[in-house]
Amino acid sequence: MEINAVNALTYEDFVKLFGNVVEKCPLIPAAIWSYRPFKDLADIEAHMREFIHGLPDSGKEGVLRCHPDLAGRDLQSGTLTRESQEEQSRAGMTTLDSAESLHMSSLNTEYKERFGFPFVICARLNSKADIVRQLSERLNNDRATERERAIEEVTKICSLRLRNIVLSDIQTKL
């Protein structure tokens, strides 16, 4: 997809196309549509990052709360978004044995009780073992450090989802 094609999208089509680059947060593409015309893909990414990092702490925590648990209830009931399903599946979260599943569930619960938002990590960039290790390690952070750490992961997920959409056409000029 060429940048000119992205810049020519109506607001409605832009939000339809990029509505889930941040999980269940169409407000983010809706907000950055105002910055058209974009120079290139990196420019869109930079605006998304800037918007997310500029949110107040409550907004950042709200964005985190829009994420499903890894190997959690949505995965079990088949209600994950298409993107999350694919990411969790690639990281091996869909094929945990019952001991691994119980371990993830108890760590996720402990994390949510401690911080008030779910553990978020870019599943596409981490193996199953990395995810479990980081979930245990990050439990030691204080809330402010962890909020920023988790938001950094949201921006990584966002960049990969954005690239997936925009670069899916081989003819791309972005």
Ligand SMILES: NC(=O)NC1NC(=O)NC1=O
């Ligand atoms: N909780 C959490 O990290 N969720 C996710 N991570 C990711 O890469 N996709 C998700 O849905």
